[in-house]
Amino acid sequence: MNSQNDSKVSPLSTSISRRGALCALATLTLGFIPATAVAASGVRVLKNGRIEVTLSKNPALRQVGGVVRVDNVNGRSIALIRTAKGKNGFAALDLRCTHEGTLVQQDGTSWICPNHGAKFALAGDLEIGPAITPLRKLKVQATSKVVTIS
Ligand code: FES
Secondary structure: OOHHHHOOOOHHHHHHHHHHHHHHHHHHHHOOOOOOOEEOOOEEEOOOOOEEEEHHHOHHHHOOOOEEEEEEEOOEEEEEEEOOOOOOOEEEEEOEOOOOOOEOEEEOOEEEOOOOOOEEEOOOOEEEOOOOOOOOEEOEEEOOOEEEEO
């Protein structure tokens, strides 16, 4: 084995190292590893307007920090977040900015409003205005198979 080659650090390993450091920081900050939201699968809109998300169709929700988006359902866009293990470990957010209603976009561990720059924590808490209230939390009921959002 050539010792000169062993001491070289490829750009890929540097990139992985930085990503690992960011994930570790997020884990320390939030207590879980955030993931970028993916579109939810297995979504049903019930007659009463509630939204049912089938857990087996959304592997992102198996891990704490997993996020799926449910877009354009009854005019709403919603994030469903796995906040803890167990059937009570889910939170749902209305993704309309509480300033003027623009849809926020996920940016790592935050939701950013592209309109005037408000910033919210992944769990919806307000971090930076001009919004003055957190993202609206929606009522969630979960079983071992489905999460129902009101
Ligand atoms: S609409 Fe989101 S900050 Fe103004």
